[in-house]
Amino acid sequence: MKRLLPAPWLSLALWLLWLLLNQSLSLGNLLLGALLGFIAPVLSAPLRPLPVKIGKPWVMLKLLLRVMADSVMSNLAVFRSVWTSQRHPPRSAFVKVPLDLHDANGLAVLSMITTLVPGTVWSELALDRSVLLMHVFDLDDEARFIEHFKRSYERPLMEIFQ
Structure with missing residues:
Protein backbone atom coordinates (compact mmCIF):
# COMPACT_ATOMS: atom_id res chain seq x y z
CA MET A 1 0.00 0.00 0.00
CA LYS A 2 2.84 2.38 0.87
CA ARG A 3 4.38 1.93 -2.59
CA LEU A 4 1.05 2.57 -4.30
CA LEU A 5 0.17 5.59 -2.14
CA PRO A 6 3.42 6.82 -0.49
CA ALA A 7 1.97 10.03 0.97
CA PRO A 8 -1.80 9.81 1.44
CA TRP A 9 -2.11 13.22 3.12
CA LEU A 10 -0.14 14.85 0.30
CA SER A 11 -2.36 13.10 -2.25
CA LEU A 12 -5.49 14.36 -0.51
CA ALA A 13 -4.07 17.88 -0.25
CA LEU A 14 -3.15 17.97 -3.94
CA TRP A 15 -6.58 16.69 -4.92
CA LEU A 16 -8.33 19.33 -2.79
CA LEU A 17 -6.00 22.06 -4.04
CA TRP A 18 -6.77 21.08 -7.63
CA LEU A 19 -10.49 21.32 -6.95
CA LEU A 20 -10.13 24.67 -5.18
CA LEU A 21 -8.02 26.19 -7.94
CA ASN A 22 -10.43 25.05 -10.64
CA GLN A 23 -13.51 26.00 -8.61
CA SER A 24 -15.40 23.07 -10.07
CA LEU A 25 -16.64 19.71 -8.85
CA SER A 26 -17.22 18.34 -12.35
CA LEU A 27 -16.43 14.69 -12.98
CA GLY A 28 -13.44 15.67 -15.13
CA ASN A 29 -11.92 17.83 -12.41
CA LEU A 30 -12.59 15.20 -9.75
CA LEU A 31 -10.83 12.53 -11.82
CA LEU A 32 -7.96 14.75 -12.99
CA GLY A 33 -7.35 16.00 -9.43
CA ALA A 34 -7.35 12.42 -8.13
CA LEU A 35 -4.91 11.41 -10.86
CA LEU A 36 -2.63 14.34 -9.98
CA GLY A 37 -2.92 13.48 -6.28
CA PHE A 38 -1.94 9.89 -7.06
CA ILE A 39 0.88 10.46 -9.57
CA ALA A 40 2.73 13.44 -8.02
CA PRO A 41 3.63 11.72 -4.71
CA VAL A 42 4.67 8.54 -6.51
CA LEU A 43 6.99 10.44 -8.87
CA SER A 44 8.40 12.67 -6.12
CA ALA A 45 8.93 9.88 -3.54
CA PRO A 46 12.68 9.56 -4.26
CA LEU A 47 13.11 13.30 -3.67
CA ARG A 48 11.64 13.27 -0.18
CA PRO A 49 14.01 13.14 2.80
CA LEU A 50 13.85 10.48 5.46
CA PRO A 51 10.50 9.93 7.17
CA VAL A 52 9.75 12.55 9.77
CA LYS A 53 9.29 11.58 13.39
CA ILE A 54 7.93 14.65 15.09
CA GLY A 55 7.92 14.84 18.85
CA LYS A 56 6.76 17.45 21.33
Missing part, protein backbone atom coordinates in the same frame (compact mmCIF):
# COMPACT_ATOMS: atom_id res chain seq x y z
CA PRO A 57 3.83 19.22 19.61
CA TRP A 58 3.86 21.98 22.25
CA VAL A 59 7.42 22.86 21.27
CA MET A 60 6.23 23.04 17.65
CA LEU A 61 3.45 25.43 18.63
CA LYS A 62 5.83 27.61 20.67
CA LEU A 63 8.29 27.67 17.75
CA LEU A 64 5.53 28.65 15.33
CA LEU A 65 4.43 31.51 17.59
CA ARG A 66 8.06 32.59 18.03
CA VAL A 67 8.66 32.64 14.26
CA MET A 68 5.48 34.65 13.73
CA ALA A 69 6.44 37.19 16.41
CA ASP A 70 10.03 37.44 15.15
CA SER A 71 8.78 37.88 11.60
CA VAL A 72 6.59 40.82 12.60
CA MET A 73 9.33 42.41 14.71
CA SER A 74 11.93 41.87 11.99
CA ASN A 75 9.62 43.37 9.37
CA LEU A 76 9.29 46.47 11.50
CA ALA A 77 13.05 46.62 12.12
CA VAL A 78 13.88 46.27 8.41
CA PHE A 79 11.25 48.91 7.56
CA ARG A 80 12.72 51.29 10.15
CA SER A 81 16.26 50.60 8.94
CA VAL A 82 15.34 51.23 5.30
CA TRP A 83 13.34 54.33 6.22
CA THR A 84 16.23 55.84 8.17
CA SER A 85 19.06 54.45 6.02
CA GLN A 86 20.46 57.86 5.09
CA ARG A 87 21.02 58.82 8.72
CA HIS A 88 21.92 55.35 10.03
CA PRO A 89 23.01 52.91 7.29
CA PRO A 90 22.41 49.24 8.09
CA ARG A 91 25.38 47.16 9.25
CA SER A 92 25.06 44.12 7.00
CA ALA A 93 27.31 41.17 7.71
CA PHE A 94 27.85 37.50 7.08
CA VAL A 95 27.65 35.44 10.26
CA LYS A 96 28.95 31.91 10.78
CA VAL A 97 26.56 30.08 13.10
CA PRO A 98 27.88 26.81 14.56
CA LEU A 99 25.16 24.16 14.35
CA ASP A 100 24.31 21.29 16.66
CA LEU A 101 21.26 20.34 14.55
CA HIS A 102 22.15 17.76 11.89
CA ASP A 103 18.76 16.22 11.02
CA ALA A 104 17.90 16.86 7.34
CA ASN A 105 14.26 17.65 8.10
CA GLY A 106 15.18 19.99 10.94
CA LEU A 107 17.69 21.78 8.71
CA ALA A 108 15.04 22.15 6.01
CA VAL A 109 12.68 23.79 8.51
CA LEU A 110 15.52 25.98 9.78
CA SER A 111 16.23 27.14 6.23
CA MET A 112 12.56 28.06 5.77
CA ILE A 113 12.54 29.97 9.04
CA THR A 114 15.60 32.02 8.05
CA THR A 115 13.94 32.76 4.72
CA LEU A 116 10.67 33.81 6.36
CA VAL A 117 12.23 36.17 8.88
CA PRO A 118 13.13 39.39 7.05
CA GLY A 119 16.69 40.57 7.38
CA THR A 120 18.23 37.08 7.36
CA VAL A 121 19.24 34.89 4.43
CA TRP A 122 20.54 31.33 4.53
CA SER A 123 23.70 31.58 2.41
CA GLU A 124 25.64 28.34 2.78
CA LEU A 125 25.73 25.17 4.84
CA ALA A 126 29.04 23.41 5.46
CA LEU A 127 29.29 19.93 3.92
CA ASP A 128 29.45 18.34 7.37
CA ARG A 129 26.43 20.43 8.50
CA SER A 130 28.43 21.98 11.33
CA VAL A 131 28.35 25.65 10.29
CA LEU A 132 25.69 27.81 8.68
CA LEU A 133 26.71 30.98 6.86
CA MET A 134 23.96 33.59 7.07
CA HIS A 135 23.66 37.11 5.78
CA VAL A 136 22.10 39.50 8.28
CA PHE A 137 20.74 42.82 7.03
CA ASP A 138 21.40 44.87 10.17
CA LEU A 139 23.67 43.33 12.80
CA ASP A 140 24.40 44.98 16.15
CA ASP A 141 26.16 42.22 18.05
CA GLU A 142 27.23 38.98 16.33
CA ALA A 143 27.51 36.92 19.52
CA ARG A 144 24.05 38.02 20.70
CA PHE A 145 22.57 37.24 17.27
CA ILE A 146 24.10 33.74 17.25
CA GLU A 147 22.84 33.03 20.78
CA HIS A 148 19.33 34.28 19.87
CA PHE A 149 19.29 32.19 16.68
CA LYS A 150 20.38 29.02 18.44
CA ARG A 151 18.03 29.51 21.43
CA SER A 152 14.99 30.58 19.41
CA TYR A 153 15.18 28.26 16.40
CA GLU A 154 17.86 25.58 16.57
CA ARG A 155 17.17 24.22 20.06
CA PRO A 156 13.40 23.83 19.56
CA LEU A 157 14.03 22.12 16.22
CA MET A 158 16.44 19.74 17.91
CA GLU A 159 13.73 18.87 20.46
CA ILE A 160 11.23 18.29 17.67
CA PHE A 161 13.36 16.32 15.19
CA GLN A 162 16.11 14.59 17.20
Whole structure:
Protein backbone atom coordinates (compact mmCIF):
# COMPACT_ATOMS: atom_id res chain seq x y z
CA MET A 1 0.00 0.00 0.00
CA LYS A 2 2.84 2.38 0.87
CA ARG A 3 4.38 1.93 -2.59
CA LEU A 4 1.05 2.57 -4.30
CA LEU A 5 0.17 5.59 -2.14
CA PRO A 6 3.42 6.82 -0.49
CA ALA A 7 1.97 10.03 0.97
CA PRO A 8 -1.80 9.81 1.44
CA TRP A 9 -2.11 13.22 3.12
CA LEU A 10 -0.14 14.85 0.30
CA SER A 11 -2.36 13.10 -2.25
CA LEU A 12 -5.49 14.36 -0.51
CA ALA A 13 -4.07 17.88 -0.25
CA LEU A 14 -3.15 17.97 -3.94
CA TRP A 15 -6.58 16.69 -4.92
CA LEU A 16 -8.33 19.33 -2.79
CA LEU A 17 -6.00 22.06 -4.04
CA TRP A 18 -6.77 21.08 -7.63
CA LEU A 19 -10.49 21.32 -6.95
CA LEU A 20 -10.13 24.67 -5.18
CA LEU A 21 -8.02 26.19 -7.94
CA ASN A 22 -10.43 25.05 -10.64
CA GLN A 23 -13.51 26.00 -8.61
CA SER A 24 -15.40 23.07 -10.07
CA LEU A 25 -16.64 19.71 -8.85
CA SER A 26 -17.22 18.34 -12.35
CA LEU A 27 -16.43 14.69 -12.98
CA GLY A 28 -13.44 15.67 -15.13
CA ASN A 29 -11.92 17.83 -12.41
CA LEU A 30 -12.59 15.20 -9.75
CA LEU A 31 -10.83 12.53 -11.82
CA LEU A 32 -7.96 14.75 -12.99
CA GLY A 33 -7.35 16.00 -9.43
CA ALA A 34 -7.35 12.42 -8.13
CA LEU A 35 -4.91 11.41 -10.86
CA LEU A 36 -2.63 14.34 -9.98
CA GLY A 37 -2.92 13.48 -6.28
CA PHE A 38 -1.94 9.89 -7.06
CA ILE A 39 0.88 10.46 -9.57
CA ALA A 40 2.73 13.44 -8.02
CA PRO A 41 3.63 11.72 -4.71
CA VAL A 42 4.67 8.54 -6.51
CA LEU A 43 6.99 10.44 -8.87
CA SER A 44 8.40 12.67 -6.12
CA ALA A 45 8.93 9.88 -3.54
CA PRO A 46 12.68 9.56 -4.26
CA LEU A 47 13.11 13.30 -3.67
CA ARG A 48 11.64 13.27 -0.18
CA PRO A 49 14.01 13.14 2.80
CA LEU A 50 13.85 10.48 5.46
CA PRO A 51 10.50 9.93 7.17
CA VAL A 52 9.75 12.55 9.77
CA LYS A 53 9.29 11.58 13.39
CA ILE A 54 7.93 14.65 15.09
CA GLY A 55 7.92 14.84 18.85
CA LYS A 56 6.76 17.45 21.33
CA PRO A 57 3.83 19.22 19.61
CA TRP A 58 3.86 21.98 22.25
CA VAL A 59 7.42 22.86 21.27
CA MET A 60 6.23 23.04 17.65
CA LEU A 61 3.45 25.43 18.63
CA LYS A 62 5.83 27.61 20.67
CA LEU A 63 8.29 27.67 17.75
CA LEU A 64 5.53 28.65 15.33
CA LEU A 65 4.43 31.51 17.59
CA ARG A 66 8.06 32.59 18.03
CA VAL A 67 8.66 32.64 14.26
CA MET A 68 5.48 34.65 13.73
CA ALA A 69 6.44 37.19 16.41
CA ASP A 70 10.03 37.44 15.15
CA SER A 71 8.78 37.88 11.60
CA VAL A 72 6.59 40.82 12.60
CA MET A 73 9.33 42.41 14.71
CA SER A 74 11.93 41.87 11.99
CA ASN A 75 9.62 43.37 9.37
CA LEU A 76 9.29 46.47 11.50
CA ALA A 77 13.05 46.62 12.12
CA VAL A 78 13.88 46.27 8.41
CA PHE A 79 11.25 48.91 7.56
CA ARG A 80 12.72 51.29 10.15
CA SER A 81 16.26 50.60 8.94
CA VAL A 82 15.34 51.23 5.30
CA TRP A 83 13.34 54.33 6.22
CA THR A 84 16.23 55.84 8.17
CA SER A 85 19.06 54.45 6.02
CA GLN A 86 20.46 57.86 5.09
CA ARG A 87 21.02 58.82 8.72
CA HIS A 88 21.92 55.35 10.03
CA PRO A 89 23.01 52.91 7.29
CA PRO A 90 22.41 49.24 8.09
CA ARG A 91 25.38 47.16 9.25
CA SER A 92 25.06 44.12 7.00
CA ALA A 93 27.31 41.17 7.71
CA PHE A 94 27.85 37.50 7.08
CA VAL A 95 27.65 35.44 10.26
CA LYS A 96 28.95 31.91 10.78
CA VAL A 97 26.56 30.08 13.10
CA PRO A 98 27.88 26.81 14.56
CA LEU A 99 25.16 24.16 14.35
CA ASP A 100 24.31 21.29 16.66
CA LEU A 101 21.26 20.34 14.55
CA HIS A 102 22.15 17.76 11.89
CA ASP A 103 18.76 16.22 11.02
CA ALA A 104 17.90 16.86 7.34
CA ASN A 105 14.26 17.65 8.10
CA GLY A 106 15.18 19.99 10.94
CA LEU A 107 17.69 21.78 8.71
CA ALA A 108 15.04 22.15 6.01
CA VAL A 109 12.68 23.79 8.51
CA LEU A 110 15.52 25.98 9.78
CA SER A 111 16.23 27.14 6.23
CA MET A 112 12.56 28.06 5.77
CA ILE A 113 12.54 29.97 9.04
CA THR A 114 15.60 32.02 8.05
CA THR A 115 13.94 32.76 4.72
CA LEU A 116 10.67 33.81 6.36
CA VAL A 117 12.23 36.17 8.88
CA PRO A 118 13.13 39.39 7.05
CA GLY A 119 16.69 40.57 7.38
CA THR A 120 18.23 37.08 7.36
CA VAL A 121 19.24 34.89 4.43
CA TRP A 122 20.54 31.33 4.53
CA SER A 123 23.70 31.58 2.41
CA GLU A 124 25.64 28.34 2.78
CA LEU A 125 25.73 25.17 4.84
CA ALA A 126 29.04 23.41 5.46
CA LEU A 127 29.29 19.93 3.92
CA ASP A 128 29.45 18.34 7.37
CA ARG A 129 26.43 20.43 8.50
CA SER A 130 28.43 21.98 11.33
CA VAL A 131 28.35 25.65 10.29
CA LEU A 132 25.69 27.81 8.68
CA LEU A 133 26.71 30.98 6.86
CA MET A 134 23.96 33.59 7.07
CA HIS A 135 23.66 37.11 5.78
CA VAL A 136 22.10 39.50 8.28
CA PHE A 137 20.74 42.82 7.03
CA ASP A 138 21.40 44.87 10.17
CA LEU A 139 23.67 43.33 12.80
CA ASP A 140 24.40 44.98 16.15
CA ASP A 141 26.16 42.22 18.05
CA GLU A 142 27.23 38.98 16.33
CA ALA A 143 27.51 36.92 19.52
CA ARG A 144 24.05 38.02 20.70
CA PHE A 145 22.57 37.24 17.27
CA ILE A 146 24.10 33.74 17.25
CA GLU A 147 22.84 33.03 20.78
CA HIS A 148 19.33 34.28 19.87
CA PHE A 149 19.29 32.19 16.68
CA LYS A 150 20.38 29.02 18.44
CA ARG A 151 18.03 29.51 21.43
CA SER A 152 14.99 30.58 19.41
CA TYR A 153 15.18 28.26 16.40
CA GLU A 154 17.86 25.58 16.57
CA ARG A 155 17.17 24.22 20.06
CA PRO A 156 13.40 23.83 19.56
CA LEU A 157 14.03 22.12 16.22
CA MET A 158 16.44 19.74 17.91
CA GLU A 159 13.73 18.87 20.46
CA ILE A 160 11.23 18.29 17.67
CA PHE A 161 13.36 16.32 15.19
CA GLN A 162 16.11 14.59 17.20
